[in-house]
Amino acid sequence: MRLLVVSLIAASLPFAGCANDDASTITVSAASSLTDAFTEIGAAFEEQNPGTSIRFNFAGSSRLAEQINSGAPVDVFASASTAAMQRAVDADSVESPRAFATNSLAIAVPLQNPADISDLTDLADPAVTLVVCDSPVPCGAAAWELFAKNNLAIKPASLEPDVRAVLTKVVVDEADAGIVYRTDLNAVVGEVKGIQIRDEVNVINEYPITVTTDAKPDARSFVEFVTGNDGQRILQSWGFGRP
Amino acid sequence: MTTVKRSVGQASTKAPPIVMVLAAIALAFLIIPLVGLFVETPWGQLPELLTTPTAIEALRLSLITSMLAAAVATVLGVPLAWVLARKQFTGQRIMRGIVLLPLVLPPVVGGVTLLTAFGRRGLVGQYLYDWFGIQLPFSTAGVVMAEAFVAMPFLVITVEGALRSIDTRFEQAARTLGASPRTVLFRVTLPMISASLIAGIVLAWARALGEFGATITFAGNFPGVTQTLPLAVYSALEVSREEAIALSLVLLAVSLTVLVSLRGRFLGSRS
Amino acid sequence: MSVTARIVTSVGDFHLDAQLACAPGETVALLGPNGAGKSMIVKAIAGLQPIERGCIRIDSTPVDEPASTTFIPPERRRVGMVFQDYLLFPHMSVRQNIEFGPRNLKVTGTTQPWIERLDLTELLERKPAQLSGGQSQRVAIARALATNPRALLLDEPLAALDAATKQEVRGQLRHFLTDFEHGTILVTHDPLDALVLADRIVVVEDGRVTQQGPTAEVASQPRTDYLAKILGVNLLRGDVHEGVMTADGGGSLVVSTDLEGPAVVVIRPQAITLHANKPEGSARNVWESTVLGIETHHDQVRVALSGPPELTAAVTHAAEADLKLVPGQRVWMSLKATDTDVHPA
Numbered sequence: 001m002r003l004l005v006v007s008l009i010a011a012s013l014p015f016a017g018c019a020n021d022d023a024s025t026i027t028v029s030a031a032s033s034l035t036d037a038f039t040e041i042g043a044a045f046e047e048q049n050p051g052t053s054i055r056f057n058f059a060g061s062s063r064l065a066e067q068i069n070s071g072a073p074v075d076v077f078a079s080a081s082t083a084a085m086q087r088a089v090d091a092d093s094v095e096s097p098r099a100f101a102t103n104s105l106a107i108a109v110p111l112q113n114p115a116d117i118s119d120l121t122d123l124a125d126p127a128v129t130l131v132v133c134d135s136p137v138p139c140g141a142a143a144w145e146l147f148a149k150n151n152l153a154i155k156p157a158s159l160e161p162d163v164r165a166v167l168t169k170v171v172v173d174e175a176d177a178g179i180v181y182r183t184d185l186n187a188v189v190g191e192v193k194g195i196q197i198r199d200e201v202n203v204i205n206e207y208p209i210t211v212t213t214d215a216k217p218d219a220r221s222f223v224e225f226v227t228g229n230d231g232q233r234i235l236q237s238w239g240f241g242r243p
Numbered sequence: 244m245t246t247v248k249r250s251v252g253q254a255s256t257k258a259p260p261i262v263m264v265l266a267a268i269a270l271a272f273l274i275i276p277l278v279g280l281f282v283e284t285p286w287g288q289l290p291e292l293l294t295t296p297t298a299i300e301a302l303r304l305s306l307i308t309s310m311l312a313a314a315v316a317t318v319l320g321v322p323l324a325w326v327l328a329r330k331q332f333t334g335q336r337i338m339r340g341i342v343l344l345p346l347v348l349p350p351v352v353g354g355v356t357l358l359t360a361f362g363r364r365g366l367v368g369q370y371l372y373d374w375f376g377i378q379l380p381f382s383t384a385g386v387v388m389a390e391a392f393v394a395m396p397f398l399v400i401t402v403e404g405a406l407r408s409i410d411t412r413f414e415q416a417a418r419t420l421g422a423s424p425r426t427v428l429f430r431v432t433l434p435m436i437s438a439s440l441i442a443g444i445v446l447a448w449a450r451a452l453g454e455f456g457a458t459i460t461f462a463g464n465f466p467g468v469t470q471t472l473p474l475a476v477y478s479a480l481e482v483s484r485e486e487a488i489a490l491s492l493v494l495l496a497v498s499l500t501v502l503v504s505l506r507g508r509f510l511g512s513r514s
Numbered sequence: 515m516s517v518t519a520r521i522v523t524s525v526g527d528f529h530l531d532a533q534l535a536c537a538p539g540e541t542v543a544l545l546g547p548n549g550a551g552k553s554m555i556v557k558a559i560a561g562l563q564p565i566e567r568g569c570i571r572i573d574s575t576p577v578d579e580p581a582s583t584t585f586i587p588p589e590r591r592r593v594g595m596v597f598q599d600y601l602l603f604p605h606m607s608v609r610q611n612i613e614f615g616p617r618n619l620k621v622t623g624t625t626q627p628w629i630e631r632l633d634l635t636e637l638l639e640r641k642p643a644q645l646s647g648g649q650s651q652r653v654a655i656a657r658a659l660a661t662n663p664r665a666l667l668l669d670e671p672l673a674a675l676d677a678a679t680k681q682e683v684r685g686q687l688r689h690f691l692t693d694f695e696h697g698t699i700l701v702t703h704d705p706l707d708a709l710v711l712a713d714r715i716v717v718v719e720d721g722r723v724t725q726q727g728p729t730a731e732v733a734s735q736p737r738t739d740y741l742a743k744i745l746g747v748n749l750l751r752g753d754v755h756e757g758v759m760t761a762d763g764g765g766s767l768v769v770s771t772d773l774e775g776p777a778v779v780v781i782r783p784q785a786i787t788l789h790a791n792k793p794e795g796s797a798r799n800v801w802e803s804t805v806l807g808i809e810t811h812h813d814q815v816r817v818a819l820s821g822p823p824e825l826t827a828a829v830t831h832a833a834e835a836d837l838k839l840v841p842g843q844r845v846w847m848s849l850k851a852t853d854t855d856v857h858p859a
């Protein structure tokens with residue numbers, strides 16, 4: 001009986017998540033719009049730093065900030081907006097952030113473009129089924145800023161938890177249009193049609209990155225990699241702007 | 244000599260200590276999260292958190308859609324349960340498996356399958372959209388569909404079990420007394436399973452109330468239209484833990500009330 | 515109302531092929547062992563078991579005739595049925611149970627007479643769970659008759675009662691059926707029910723009718739082993755030639771008859787006397803036998819004797835004591851030829 005209990009405990013040990021896993025894994029929480037770019041950056045970093053592995057956690061930046069503030073064991077935080085990052089800064093969960101990329105918005109429509117969207121103003125038509133991110137998410141906040149800036153009264157059909165969810169609704173042709181990042185269009189080439197928004201009327205999002213206050217020492221080197229030449233080259237290849 | 248304490252009345256069964264220990268751990272496993280929720284609840288702010296337009300809207304929508312979903316599940320599920328319980332046909336086991344699928348399917352997967360069927364490019368949905376301009380996703384009707392989808396198996400299982408357990412000879416007796424099959428159903432069969440039927444409906448309603456994955460995937464998320472209470476909790480998590488906890492408390496209170504009122508009836512099919 | 519039925523049907527491996535008739539005012543008992551198909555017959559008449567071939571007519575109207583694809587569903591046959599477990603609707607009161615039929619058939623004024631005739635006035639607001647066996651039976655009968663049916667079918671009406679109640683209720687039922695103006699078909703495995711309640715007996719064994727006729731006749735002249743056994747008589751089959759019956763199972767008896775050829779002989783156990791030594795007397799069947807078994811009943815002792823032919827004798831307790839009967843003991847048995855009943859087979 002005692003043997004049973006001891007063996008049960010021993011068997012569960014490998015599954016118990018310890019605060020510091022093994023010294024050579026860096027956990028990165030990044031905005032979902034960074035999915036493709038950061039996955040490539042992660043692979044490149046691991047190649048250059050054998051023995052270190054990167055673990056990613058992609059989601060809406062506001063949710064990621066909340067998770068970090070609740071004590072999630074994350075080493076690096078890359079946010080899609082300064083507002084979301086500020087939440088973590090205010091809670092003293094992260095160190096001073098610095099900008100590493102910019103992004104602007106674009107319209108994604110299904111390949112057939114059923115609602116015949118050609119311009120931002122077309123989205124104001126009530127018959128158009130538009131999806132955007134939920135307001136606290138950077139992509140959503142930027143979308144509302146975009147509408148305000150262009151004096152458009154818009155009622156979306158749904159507020160998705162992150163920009164990838166918006167994209168999915170457009171890819172399966174359930175929505176007539178979705179507000180996504182310019183960089184997202186590169187990730188789904190051939191699955192959606194992209195409509196660019198001119199820079200003058202667009203909203204620019206600045207992406208900050210930083211380490212958490214209880215990060216592993218290695219984490220800093222990942223941040224350096226992202227802001228360094230290798231990281232920047234990869235980011236720009238995916239369509240991100242310079243910081 | 245050790246004296247053994249006698250218990251007057253029922254003979255008590257002596258359980259091996261390990262059973263009690265594991266039972267205590269199981270109970271703790273279930274209770275501690277609830278305690279955690281209670282401890283973290285911002286009791287002082289509760290009134291204002293629960294009276295925001297978002298909260299009221301979400302609660303109202305949740306109650307309406309869950310009741311409609313339960314109604315749909317009942318109207319469609321009772322006949323289905325009847326066919327499964329009373330008729331013999333090939334493929335019956337497969338049919339029952341399909342009916343029970345939403346029980347084991349991850350709700351998000353359920354939402355995806357609903358999209359493939361009823362989305363505007365879906366198998367059936369495309370005709371709804373092209374001919375009538377009806378788009379179920381992003382509508383309250385879509386919410387009811389998603390909730391009914393996950394809730395129906397609960398009703399079907401409960402009612403099928405009850406129908407199997409009653410003696411069909413009562414229905415035969417009713418026929419000899421001049422009752423048409425319809426009369427038999429409404430005056431004999433259903434009244435005889437009334438306790439299980441009610442339990443099934445309440446269970447289905449509770450499940451519909453708590454549904455998240457299928458709703459957000461199929462119907463989307465918009466306050467007043469598709470943002471039910473569980474979706475509101477999820478959204479709130481992005482902004483304020485306090486609001487999320489307050490809304491969670493409402494869901495918890497409703498669910499607990501439902502389960503306690505059933506008093507274990509859904510476990511058996513006999514009243 | 516009259517019922518004529520020729521029923522041919524199968525359920526799984528069981529084949530039923532039976533023919534019977536019931537005249538108005540007559541009570542016919544379907545008597546047979548369990549699983550013989552008796553219940554299936556009444557269910558077919560009620561419309562709960564469609565037949566494959568044959569024809570069932572009620573008052574000369576076909577209600578089930580596969581050849582002409584005629585099938586009248588049970589709710590339109592106007593046949594009242596009382597089931598073995600009564601099957602009173604548990605969620606309804608006695609009153610609601612009785613009013614169930616009339617309500618469906620839209621007849622009025624029929625419930626009160628039956629409530630009074632069957633003495634149910636005090637029980638009306640009770641639920642079935644609160645009734646005794648005898649009370650439940652009366653409610654079941656009232657419920658069936660309140661619809662003014664053309665016939666009454668009773669499926670093992672007394673089976674659910676304990677021995678004491680059974681006796682009393684059987685008597686009440688007899689009283690009731692004697693005055694009952696419609697035809698009644700009664701299913702039972704208990705020969706006593708048939709003997710007490712029925713005008714005619716139809717014996718059903720293994721899906722076939724093996725004997726039928728007026729009660730008295732069937733009871734005194736059983737033609738099948740089953741019937742003989744349950745009526746408690748000896749039955750031998752064999753060949754009769756010049757007053758001697760050679761039994762199929764071996765052995766022979768001197769019988770009193772002019773018949774020749776295949777025959778069935780019935781011997782009442784009471785007609786066989788037992789003796790410690792070879793008896794004197796005119797009896798033509800006297801031989802020594804071994805006691806195979808002893809069965810004690812409250813009024814008699816039945817002794818199974820070795821053969822061939824094997825026979826059962828019935829003696830008083832006193833006689834048993836006198837002879838000191840035990841299994842394995844040798845005794846002399848005596849049977850007069852005139853005490854045998856021979857029928858052509």
